[in-house]
Structure formats: structure tokens, C-alpha cells
Amino acid sequence: MANAADVDALDFEPDDDDLMDDDAAVDVDASSPTAAAHIPKLKSAITGGSAAAAASSAPKKTKGRGFREESDAARSNRMSGRFDSLDSDGGPGPERSIEGWIILVTGVHEEAQEDDLQNAFGEFGEIKNLHLNLDRRTGFVKGYALIEYESYEEAEKAIASMDGGELLTQAVNVDWAFSRGPFKRRNNRRRSPHAHRSRSPRRRY
Amino acid sequence: MAEEENGAAGGEFYLRYYVGHKGKFGHEFLEFEFRPDGKLRYANNSNYKNDTMIRKEVFLTPSVLKECRRIVSDSEIMKEDDNNWPEPDRVGRQELEIVMGNEHISFTTSKIGSLMDVQTSKDPEGLRIFYYLVQDLKCFVFSLISLHFKIKPI
Numbered sequence: 001m002a003n004a005a006d007v008d009a010l011d012f013e014p015d016d017d018d019l020m021d022d023d024a025a026v027d028v029d030a031s032s033p034t035a036a037a038h039i040p041k042l043k044s045a046i047t048g049g050s051a052a053a054a055a056s057s058a059p060k061k062t063k064g065r066g067f068r069e070e071s072d073a074a075r076s077n078r079m080s081g082r083f084d085s086l087d088s089d090g091g092p093g094p095e096r097s098i099e100g101w102i103i104l105v106t107g108v109h110e111e112a113q114e115d116d117l118q119n120a121f122g123e124f125g126e127i128k129n130l131h132l133n134l135d136r137r138t139g140f141v142k143g144y145a146l147i148e149y150e151s152y153e154e155a156e157k158a159i160a161s162m163d164g165g166e167l168l169t170q171a172v173n174v175d176w177a178f179s180r181g182p183f184k185r186r187n188n189r190r191r192s193p194h195a196h197r198s199r200s201p202r203r204r205y
Numbered sequence: 206m207a208e209e210e211n212g213a214a215g216g217e218f219y220l221r222y223y224v225g226h227k228g229k230f231g232h233e234f235l236e237f238e239f240r241p242d243g244k245l246r247y248a249n250n251s252n253y254k255n256d257t258m259i260r261k262e263v264f265l266t267p268s269v270l271k272e273c274r275r276i277v278s279d280s281e282i283m284k285e286d287d288n289n290w291p292e293p294d295r296v297g298r299q300e301l302e303i304v305m306g307n308e309h310i311s312f313t314t315s316k317i318g319s320l321m322d323v324q325t326s327k328d329p330e331g332l333r334i335f336y337y338l339v340q341d342l343k344c345f346v347f348s349l350i351s352l353h354f355k356i357k358p359i
Contacts, residue, residue: 058307059307060304060307060308060309061307061308061309062308062309062310062311063286063308063309063310063311064286064287064302064310064311064312064313065287065288065292065311065312065313066300066302066310066311066312066313067311069313078223078234078236078248078250079236079238079246079248081260082260083246083248083260083261083262084260084261084262084354085261085262085263086263086353086354088264094266095263095264097352097353097354098353098354098355098356099356099357102352102353104266104268104269104272106268106271106272106275128357129352129357131348131352133341133344133345133348134344135337135341136337136340136341136344137337142276142341142344142345143272143275143276144272144345146348146349146352148352173268175266175268176266176268177265177266177268177269177349177352177353178263178264178265178266178269178353179243179264179265179266180264181264182242182243182244182264183242183243183264183266183267
């Protein structure tokens with residue numbers, strides 16, 4: 001069964017709830033001519049200068065009541081403020097979790113059981129934690145598993161050995177679950193950051 | 206191919222889910238957000254017994270985002286529409302916002318207590334998809350957050 005574990009609360013200021021973070025303060029993209037054509041200002045609960053709009057490089061087909069509703073100021077505050085995280089330098093590469101290293105297995109056969117994963121992954125090291133979540137509708141395995149090893153080497157060995165391998169005759173992929181920083185989206189890097197913001201003709205010098 | 210754009214790592218992906226209500230114990234809500242740069246943000250708030258907000262964030266690898274995307278795309282939620290779903294009410298509200306490829310949905314509805322609520326609604330098929338997708342996403346997020354942040358008791 002799925003492990004809907006409780007999350008421990010850490011100490012921090014409850015007043016942060018009302019603070020507008022830097023994240024939510026800048027909101028240029030939502031009013032770009034391309035986006036504004038048929039997308040009303042995106043709810044600022046999406047922080048980071050409207051992360052959803054920032055992600056877009058082209059107008060999107062939109063659907064849903066959420067676009068027609070008045071944006072609620074409280075919404076923007078909910079996802080702003082300080083969020084707890086484990087300390088990290090923000091660089092590339094996998095990140096250690098609180099007590100070990102977590103890998104994600106995908107392509108897991110829908111009839112797989114915990115024992116099958118123990119057998120396949122137990123040889124690389126002791127499995128400290130295993131989440132094999134079920135599809136809530138069908139009761140079969142959803143298709144992924146999260147496995148924790150105590151050491152980086154054990155997890156790395158598991159990835160190296162099992163990525164592209166097989167479990168119950170079905171191909172699986174194995175990779176780290178957590179990263180130390182954001183990933184660069186190579187697709188968008190080549191474009192100028194301003195390319196999608198304005199339709200006015202480029203200045204000719 | 207448009208399909209590749211939507212499904213592969215190259216296409217855009219963003220997901221936000223909110224469920225909450227305002228009542229005796231303040232604004233109680235659960236919200237999580239998968240951002241395009243890989244950041245997962247999770248917030249859970251209640252003033253029940255003077256409790257305070259829980260906020261966690263962590264960067265996910267592209268593999269995790271890809272799996273989240275697969276869960277969403279397998280559900281076929283992007284084909285649905287919320288215009289016949291019950292409106293948010295005093296009991297509560299749910300919001301699901303997803304950007305996948307060139308499609309952007311932003312659905313809102315009331316809380317769903319059980320399958321009965323789904324079956325007696327005006328769009329049982331669509332609402333059922335939403336109902337189960339939300340459960341599957343919660344499972345995924347709770348696993349990620351608890352594995353990353355929670356110490357195992359002795």
C-alpha cells in the first residue's frame with residue numbers, strides 16, 4: 001500500500017506565510033503579448049515570475065475554470081516565503097537525502113512485489129527504505145519504485161547495473177531521484193531570454 | 206512530432222495541485238508544485254491545535270519529472286474539462302494546474318469525499334479521472350518528500 005507518511009514540522013516563522021518572496025515579486029512574463037492574448041494573468045501561486053508562463057515558449061491551448069477566476073492574493077502568498085530544504089550548493093549531481101541516497105526505478109511491472117525489488121536491488125547494498133506505490137484505481141503497481149541505500153556507492157552500483165535492465169521480463173530504468181540544483185533546459189538555452197516576450201520588431205542599428 | 210514534444214523531456218512540464226478550506230482551524234491546505242527546473246515544492250498548513258505550516262522543497266532529477274509526466278499523460282486528464290464539475294464551496298476547494306507541451310489546463314472543483322460524489326456528479330467519467338490522478342500524485346509526492354526529509358523512527 002502507498003506510504004502516505006506524515007511529514008515532520010521544522011521550526012520556522014509562521015509569519016513567513018504573509019511575506020512576499022522575491023520569487024513572487026517579479027511577474028513580467030504573465031503580461032507578455034503572446035501569452036496575454038488568450039491567457040489571463042496566471043495565478044501568482046505559481047512563483048518564480050509565474051513559473052508556468054516562464055516555461056512557455058509558445059502560446060498554449062488553455063482549458064479550465066481556473067483561467068476565468070479572479071486571482072486570489074492569498075494564493076500568491078501560499079507558495080512564497082521560505083521553504084525548508086537540505087543544504088546543498090545548488091550545483092549539478094545527485095543530492096543525499098536525510099539518511100541515505102534515493103534512486104528511482106521506472107518501468108516497474110504492474111504485478112511486481114516488494115520481494116521482487118528486494119531480490120533485484122538487494123545485492124547492491126542493504127535497502128533502507130522501499131516505496132512501491134500502487135495505482136489507486138487498479139490496485140496494481142503504479143510503475144515506479146523508490147529505493148534508499150545508505151551509501152552513495154551502493155546506490156551508484158544499483159543504477160549502473162540495473163538501468164536499462166529487466167525486472168520480471170520488463171525493461172526498467174534506474175536513476176537518482178534528487179538533485180543538488182535545477183537542471184538546465186538545453187532546448188531553451190539557445191534562445192535569447194527575451195525572444196518570446198515581445199512581438200515588436202528588433203531594433204535595427 | 207507533437208507527441209514527442211508533449212511526452213519527452215524536451216516539452217514543457219509544470220504541475221500544481223491544491224486542496225484546502227477555511228474554517229475553525231484557519232486556512233488548512235495541502236499544495237505541491239512540480240516546476241520546470243525540477244524543483245518540487247510542498248506545503249501543508251493547519252492551525253489545528255496551533256500547528257504551523259510545513260514547507261519543503263527539493264530538486265528532482267529529470268527522471269522523476271519524466272515519471273510524473275507519464276502518470277499525468279496515462280491518466281488522460283489533459284483531455285478533460287472542468288465545466289461540468291462541482292464548483293468549489295464552503296466545504297473546500299481543489300485546484301489542478303498542468304502545463305504539458307503546448308497545453309495548459311487549470312481546473313477547479315470542490316472537495317471530493319468519495320466515489321459517491323464522483324458518480325453522482327454531472328461528469329462522472331472526467332471527475333473519476335481527476336479523483337484517481339490526484340490520489341496517485343499525492344502518493345508520489347508524499348513518498349518523495351517523506352523519503353527525502355523524514356528520519357525513520359528507531
